[in-house]
Amino acid sequence: MTTTRRTLLLAGAALPLAGAAVAQQRTVTLGYQLPLTGEFSQYGERFRNSAIMALDAFNRSGRIPAQVNIVFEDTRSDPREAVAVARKFVDNRDIVAVLGDFSSSAAIQAGRVYAEAGMPQLSQTASHPDYVKISPWQFRNITTQAYEGPHVARWMAANGVKRVAVVSIQNDWGQSVVSNFADAFKATGGEVVATQMYNPGNREFRAVLTDIARQRPDAIYIGMFYEDGAAFLQQRRQLNIRAPVYGTSSMYEPKLIELAGPGAEGMYLSTSFMAESPEAHVKAYVEEYKRRFNSEPNMFSAQAFDAVNIMLEAIARAWPDVTRQRVRDELARTKDFPGVTGATTFDPETREPAKTLARMRIQDGKFTLIQN
Amino acid sequence: MFDRFDIFFVQQLVNGFSVGLVYALVAIGFTLIFGVLNVVNFAHGEIYMIGAYAGLMALIFLAPPWVALLLIVLAAGIVAGVLLERAAFKPFRRFRDEASLKSKAMRESTLLSSLAVSIIVREATEKIFGADMRPIPRAYANALQEPILIGELAVASGQLVILGAAIVMFLTLQFILFRTQIGLSIRAVAANPLGAQYVGVNVDRTVIATFAIGSGMGAVAGILIGLYQGTIFPAMGFAPGVKAFVAMVMGGLNSIPGAVICAIFLGVSEAVATEFFAQGWADLVAYLFLVLTLIFFPTGLFGAGRERV
Numbered sequence: 001m002t003t004t005r006r007t008l009l010l011a012g013a014a015l016p017l018a019g020a021a022v023a024q025q026r027t028v029t030l031g032y033q034l035p036l037t038g039e040f041s042q043y044g045e046r047f048r049n050s051a052i053m054a055l056d057a058f059n060r061s062g063r064i065p066a067q068v069n070i071v072f073e074d075t076r077s078d079p080r081e082a083v084a085v086a087r088k089f090v091d092n093r094d095i096v097a098v099l100g101d102f103s104s105s106a107a108i109q110a111g112r113v114y115a116e117a118g119m120p121q122l123s124q125t126a127s128h129p130d131y132v133k134i135s136p137w138q139f140r141n142i143t144t145q146a147y148e149g150p151h152v153a154r155w156m157a158a159n160g161v162k163r164v165a166v167v168s169i170q171n172d173w174g175q176s177v178v179s180n181f182a183d184a185f186k187a188t189g190g191e192v193v194a195t196q197m198y199n200p201g202n203r204e205f206r207a208v209l210t211d212i213a214r215q216r217p218d219a220i221y222i223g224m225f226y227e228d229g230a231a232f233l234q235q236r237r238q239l240n241i242r243a244p245v246y247g248t249s250s251m252y253e254p255k256l257i258e259l260a261g262p263g264a265e266g267m268y269l270s271t272s273f274m275a276e277s278p279e280a281h282v283k284a285y286v287e288e289y290k291r292r293f294n295s296e297p298n299m300f301s302a303q304a305f306d307a308v309n310i311m312l313e314a315i316a317r318a319w320p321d322v323t324r325q326r327v328r329d330e331l332a333r334t335k336d337f338p339g340v341t342g343a344t345t346f347d348p349e350t351r352e353p354a355k356t357l358a359r360m361r362i363q364d365g366k367f368t369l370i371q372n
Numbered sequence: 373m374f375d376r377f378d379i380f381f382v383q384q385l386v387n388g389f390s391v392g393l394v395y396a397l398v399a400i401g402f403t404l405i406f407g408v409l410n411v412v413n414f415a416h417g418e419i420y421m422i423g424a425y426a427g428l429m430a431l432i433f434l435a436p437p438w439v440a441l442l443l444i445v446l447a448a449g450i451v452a453g454v455l456l457e458r459a460a461f462k463p464f465r466r467f468r469d470e471a472s473l474k475s476k477a478m479r480e481s482t483l484l485s486s487l488a489v490s491i492i493v494r495e496a497t498e499k500i501f502g503a504d505m506r507p508i509p510r511a512y513a514n515a516l517q518e519p520i521l522i523g524e525l526a527v528a529s530g531q532l533v534i535l536g537a538a539i540v541m542f543l544t545l546q547f548i549l550f551r552t553q554i555g556l557s558i559r560a561v562a563a564n565p566l567g568a569q570y571v572g573v574n575v576d577r578t579v580i581a582t583f584a585i586g587s588g589m590g591a592v593a594g595i596l597i598g599l600y601q602g603t604i605f606p607a608m609g610f611a612p613g614v615k616a617f618v619a620m621v622m623g624g625l626n627s628i629p630g631a632v633i634c635a636i637f638l639g640v641s642e643a644v645a646t647e648f649f650a651q652g653w654a655d656l657v658a659y660l661f662l663v664l665t666l667i668f669f670p671t672g673l674f675g676a677g678r679e680r681v
């Protein structure tokens with residue numbers, strides 16, 4: 001009710017100005033909801049850095065005769081705050097599309113608001129299967145566990161692993177890590193001998209490690225972020241557990257090795273972005289990021305960079321008819337977008353992205369690409 | 373079920389004991405301050421975090437020997453504790469009349485003001501250092517993280533250090549409380565603040581001394597545990613703070629030995645619970661014990677009939 005009235009009032013107020021507005025330079029506005037404070041703020045910081053880089057390059061290029069700007073709103077990646085920000089973005093008629101949120105839980109809650117209001121939403125990281133099922137308005141630029149889990153399961157089977165213990169964070173994403181991997185691994189004839197979920201915020205893994213060590217697994221598969229992962233790997237070394245560890249792509253972060261030290265040695269993981277890649281556009285991105293923000297980009301920064309570029313590309317294609325509906329339709333047409341996380345195609349129906357995954361191992365304190 | 377009682381179970385007890393010691397290190401300072409003020413100091417977890425960051429900065433810029441490191445952290449903790457007292461607790465002691473001193477509202481205000489300070493300090497640390505975990509210079513991290521194998525059991529060197537630190541802190545505190553002048557005034561204020569004031573104890577000075585001692589110990593706990601866990605980040609004080617709070621309540625709110633025993637009990641039962649349930653449920657164990665204690669022993673397991681502090 002309030003929304004409708006406010007919209008009418010705005011429309012009424014805008015009418016007499018419409019003629020004048022055409023003469024002025026147009027601007028296109030995007031919303032970006034992300035965690036800028038709280039536990040996950042380091043991720044939000046990376047998203048914003050990458051977004052600013054992509055935006056500057058786009059505005060400099062003059063692809064469309066208008067300036068694009070992004071409104072950043074902090075949600076702490078908390079589902080409740082995500083909903084509040086989503087309502088705010090929906091009410092702002094200038095905003096034609098939204099990027100974010102970070103966690104699947106926050107992105108899904110906000111997604112319900114966007115689905116109802118008809119606002120295209122592109123998350124750089126929400127990888128829970130349910131996220132894109134909310135409505136045709138949801139997109140993501142991350143391969144999901146439905147894609148990565150079977151990939152790792154086949155990899156392990158090829159390395160002769162028969163018995164696996166799985167440890168994963170207890171949230172929507174963590175559950176999808178466990179279920180997708182377990183199904184695929186059983187299909188290869190292997191056995192999941194132990195599954196442990198831990199509460200977010202827990203960094204004490206000795207009890208979990210001791211429990212899974214009893215089952216004498218050939219390998220451990222961990223679904224977590226690099227900080228939890230670093231604690232896990234250090235404590236595994238302290239307990240002298242020798243089973244090799246395979247990690248989700250979320251652990252690809254140079255700081256993992258810095259934090260875990262000798263504990264990280266020998267870990268396997270897959271990724272869609274590699275900072276040491278020899279490809280020219282990846283090199284250019286990595287160098288500019290380092291120069292401007294004085295830190296190393298990781299997979300999260302790269303995914304955000306590509307997500308913003310895919311969004312800008314969709315806006316350029318929709319120009320001059322930049323409406324929420326048109327931007328959604330153009331996003332759904334994304335095909336072979338040459339991003340820093342590999343060529344990306346969105347399935348027009350499921351809106352799931354397809355990318356290539358590379359395999360890595362940590363050796364001598366470095367992420368090393370494994371040649372297939 | 374009995375096939376569970378193998379070497380891994382013993383390892384689990386060792387794990388649990390060391391987790392319990394971590395809770396105990398935090399609970400000691402927490403309980404000391406509660407005993408004197410009869411109010412929860414919600415910023416104790418942040419003092420613990422400040423200790424870890426102060427120690428980390430010292431490691432990076434000065435690379436001091438271990439003794440010097442502990443002294444630097446102790447000093448940082450004392451300064452932080454005194455500042456905390458000045459900012460969050462002192463303003464509410466302006467009114468010296470009996471009604472105000474006994475007023476619940478006054479006590480509850482300090483509860484909120486300490487919570488406010490804790491949020492401000494944590495967010496400020498996030499702004500300055502970032503919310504992510506800080507890498508620790510390898511030489512120091514390795515010293516507390518080396519595995520020591522005893523047969524099939526593994527303990528980390530840091531676990532032994534923390535055991536030592538817990539014993540030293542506990543004994544030092546008992547010495548201060550029962551063998552020194554300031555300890556006598558702390559016990560007097562804890563027993564009866566008005567009475568202590570009437571017989572000439574300087575209540576203000578005693579409260580500040582309590583904060584200095586409790587916070588110094590909290591800060592040392594922060595750097596030791598941070599190095600041993602390898603996890604130093606702005607929100608690091610929250611989880612052990614909550615468990616230390618549970619241990620304090622179970623122990624009877626103002627009994628330091630009670631809090632230490634309950635902390636170790638909590639750690640061991642969490643580790644053993646992981647044997648039977650998912651880790652996610654282990655946290656429930658702590659709260660289950662808290663509820664059971666409050667129902668069956670409203671004054672805590674070690675609270676009734678004991679002298680405070």
